[in-house]
Amino acid sequence: MQTPPLTLCTHDSEPYRRCRLCTTLQALSEKSMDFAVVPLDAAPDVYPGCRNYSDFAYFDDSPCVARSQYESSWEKLCVGRVQTPIQGPSDLKAVEAAAMYSLHIGMRTILIDPGVGHRLLKPLARLLNELMNRHKMSVWYVSPWDQWKSWNQLRFMCGHNPLLGVCPRLPLMSDTTSVGLNSMHGKTLPSICRYFGLPLPKGISAAGHDKLGDLWLSEPLRAVYAQQPFAKGHPHSALFPFLLRKVPLIVHKTCIDEFRGFAKSFELEKEEIFSIFRKTYPDANEDLVVTTAREYHDGTPLAPLRPLQENLENGVYEAFERDSVKYSAYQKAIAVALQEIRARKDFQKSGLNVAILGAGRGPLVTCMMEAAYKIGIKVDCVHIFEKNKWACRTLEKRFHHMSNEDCSRIHSPVIQHDFRKWKPDRTFDLAISELLGSFGCNEASPECLVDTLPEYLGKRGLSIPQRYTSYLAPVQAAKTHESLLQMSAKSKDPSVFERLHVVNLRDAHFLGKPVACFEFDHGKRQVEPHSDMHNEGCSKFCSLTFIATEEGVLHGFAGQFDCTLFGTEGISTVEGSRTAGLVSWFSTYLPLRNPMRIGKDDRVTVNLWRISKEGKLWYEWNIEEPHLTGISNSGGVHDFLDLS
Template sequence: MAVDMDGGAGYAADEPTAIMYLGQHETQRHTPVTGELLAHAQYVGYDMLTAPITTPHFQSRVLAMLEGHMSTLAESSKPESVPLPLISPLTPVDTDLTPEVSNSSLIAVTSPWIDLASPDPLIAHVSRQVFSLEVAYAAFCGINNVMVHGPVSSEGTMQYARAVLEALGLGPYLQMHVLLPMSGELEQDVSADGTHLAELAREQFITPVDEDEDESEPELYGSWEAWNAIRTMCNYSSRLTIALEIPRQLPSLNLQSRWHSEPIRLLVLPRTSFIRNAKGYPVLAKAHQQYLTRFLRLRFPPWVILSDVGSIPSRDADAVDASRPEPTPAEAAAKANDKPNDPVPHMRYLRHLQQTQPSRPPIERFGQGYQDYLQSPLQPLTDNLESITYEVFEKDPVKYEWYERAVALALKDLREKLGEGVPIVVAVVGAGRGPLVTRVLQASSKTGIAVKCCAVEKNPNAHVLLQRRNATDALWNGQVTVVKSDMRSWPGPTTSNGEVGKVDILVSELLGSFADNELSPECLDGVQHVLHPEHGINIPQSYSAHFTPIATPKLYSDLLSRASTDLNLTVSDKWELPYVVMLHQYDYLSVQPAAEEDARTPDVKEAWSFSHPTSEAILSQASKRAGGTTDAGGWVGGDGSNEHNARSCKFTFNCSDRGICHGLGGYFETVLYASPSGQKVELSTNPVTMDEKSQDMISWFPIFFPLKTPLSLPDNAEMEVSMWRQTDDRKVWYEWIVEVYERVGGKRRKLGMSELHTSRKNGCLM
């Protein structure tokens, strides 16, 4: 079918098609979902169907029982002595479901006419019984996925959440999906047939509506707040997710991003979410297409459910089509001008979108499968990395090209300063498998400026490979001096007369996800004695750490459920460690004021920075403290020789929309080299500047500083973050604490604070 729409450029030839599991849902499904119907739906192109757990007969039976009980209460002189009604077990006429192998492709739907959040204890009691009977029977039938409609009223959200928590215990493999609108109410009336129990709540239990309240505009974040209360009550259970209904008109970009960060398992697209194109086909607006693309790029994309877009076409219709003779050319031409008559146009359109998804950015293609996967940071000083780890870094299409540019620029500036005939010594410290050595030699070749190159590496296994490359690589050609040494204890290059010389350019790639978390400052301080004191150049010259508060329920849930043995940590230690992670399903809590409606730029603050070479006065004082000739001045830990590399910061972030803070996302920027002429080569993982400075760089994922207890934020909150880089001269660690404030009547009031988190027990060893 030719569909008229803008679907994007389509996937690159070497990129797999986006994964999209597609289901069909009818709010009023009147025919049983049999194995035959499911097989036919899959033949048509769907992957799954929804199925009501109980029949209208069961609803009638419950309503009749409730009506009888209310009559008994009305006639009784002592209504408090009348026991609560009990619903008898399901009978064959109450449900069409039976245990079947094909049930793995079904999503069971609980009755939409119950009200678990009812203020009337009678209605709530009956609703809980219906809910429990249905969920238990679905679990018995081998159905793993159950969709339940969200709370009718926000006033009873905790009561609703309590019922969901109990239901999760009815089946160990049960996945429960709460159907919620993005904001306001669901697009479609889910109880058009029959009576909703909310209508039967008795007046004495209903809170009168304040006539002065403006109910014309629903609370924008009301639906999200209900979800947050439910999942918090259920302790972020990995078996509790969201079935999110996408409305015809998408809400603000901030609310879209908030929902994107949540564990959405089902994306429900009702018929009203579609528009018609010029040829009469149902299509999604551009904004809806882009939002769908964001979800399809997740590590585990949600299933897409088409709601009330038409019934599954019968097999009889297919048989009639198959029995018809092939049309003549004239008949085919005439039919081509007719209005489309596709029985499943919405489904075919989504399959078309699936095939024409735009290509992923390089960072996403590189990190496929690692989205939101927590990893402990590397400790290259204490651990010898394996070849495969080096190989991952070397796949970066940007970093090494930028390093080569920086070296070339530095060579030109040094040649101009030193004049012709003076040899330029370049040392790559922490050479690994040698990619930076190759780039130094290429920069030398392209600029025509000869260099003497040294490769210093402490890893004995990588040292073997460096020697082999020096002997066999045509570019290296035996001209590289390969040294097996910790850079801090390397005396420097040996000159032709046997003396120890100085290095003109010192090149390293010691930066971690937070710039300094792999001890680049300590390493470069330790090797600075080999750098020429007058004109020596460090590449990088400087780097800075940056962070911003984020909401990431996925990572918090993973840490909550992760056994401490996974990381060889104690239960409490797992919250005290920053993690390297490809942040993917998260939300920025603090964003910059936007000039355009579709722009959303996070507010990212610079925590601290380092520059090299370090001042000789600072290193001299550090040396005196290490030798014991200068009193430590109350320094706790070692002798204070590394105190100059300690840092601290405190920043306030303005958060306009309410939310939950699960931790801090950390990034870095670095100036590899800034020429006196004004030319500058920079790298960045900061989301605000990365596209400008080093777009498509893949070497570093962000770092995540978790909070053991998430902090709630009201609208227009102020979040104050304090962070420290600490050292005791033996190791380096981070400490962080977060406080939340609001302004009321011009005064600032504290609403809460996290505990002090410290990674001291698992710090980076020097």
């Protein structure tokens, strides 16, 4: 497992005079620095002694700018830094003058460090709004580690502008916060494990976990200000989660070489975590876990898959088939179901009939055959259903004739047809499907199975999965909200806040425990997990109340699911009980157009409708408390799934 490259920034307390900025950038490039931060406090309008921007340089870097560009476009490689303690109106004028000078020389990004305990938050918010809305400047706001409330107030006064980002300043480090698994007990380790979707190693408790660090990780970070990252040669343990996410770090220039030595301990720490993970979960695909965490950690909204409407591409099938944890769970569940069938008194030793509903490229067929082989049961016939004609070609080549020494020869016709509309000429002992979406029921698994399974299974046939329950949880997801704002502005379509999205929410901050909302049981008569529900077919309604466990900002809700495949075998994406190494599903995200400030122990009540009628499936939702909102996606106008 490779360590992500460290992204380093350097800073100094004094501007470098009488040096050309181009030469400075070249020197920084040799030290793997990517761009410079110019101290705008030394701008001519503020400090008359400085006459030209090339007379000073302030060092920093970013992972998003190519180093080879600095010769021709220095303005793209520079961030203007304002470090004027804001204590009075004159200080605000100095900040405004520095920002105007930044615009004059072509730098449209500024870093503002107002100092600790400044009292002019409202006037500063007004100034920042003007810079962002009128001049389209990007602002990086430096906030003390323990002043999240002030940052949150500023963010609300600036209307959650996507041009506003934050740079939290790490707290001063004591000798007891140095690295090492023992010293990270309950502090940093939970964040690292959560990033990779791993459980905490045995014997490690999260009782002392730094929840403020998780709160910052959910914010639109531009960098982390680590002005004092070392104590007696040991790096700050709080840096671990930020390094995993490749957040740029601003460190003092004298610490660069020592900080790079931290990469070795960082690598050892991760390797120790994964060595425990490998022993505990040998079925997990480690490379896939790491790749998924690295590529999708930023909370970017993705469009949900619509397999009923669109044929999946070959690459999508291939990505899902790499999830060894999911198919290992399926194979174990199939083995349990086959053993239950064999234990029946009237079991026909000549074999049994199995239906694979929605086979894709055939991973469930392989799971079924391997399970049957291991327990020594004969499968007489496997009916493979798949409506995607391109996937059917792969299935025909792989499974037209299947055989093994214990199961003799098995003829398995591949049926290119929508199994909902197929009229079976027999009943099956077992039907296997993998139609679950990120919210469990959002890809129309109930609509596909509720009316179909009785025809396929009769009275005694078994279904995998047996049941699945959807869960909902309130989350602070500032990065995702920022992405939706940018999507809305770019497409000029405000309806992005009335659609379901698929998001990797591992950097989100959960404000309450997940609560069950909808359940579908394909083995028994449906039993609802919540009493306040009214159902009509596959349509459902629930009203859920959460008690906020943390203070934060409510940006939306995370939709997840827990699934019982068969017996005691199952899979889960629910926060707090997620199956380790499972990467096939991210969370469904139900956004709010206007975020809400939530205090600890506040009540949050949400109403959620699942409506399935007239050949369509859609969801509607609204907040009842703390503030009443309108119903999103009313009538499925903005977002629905075509069931035809």
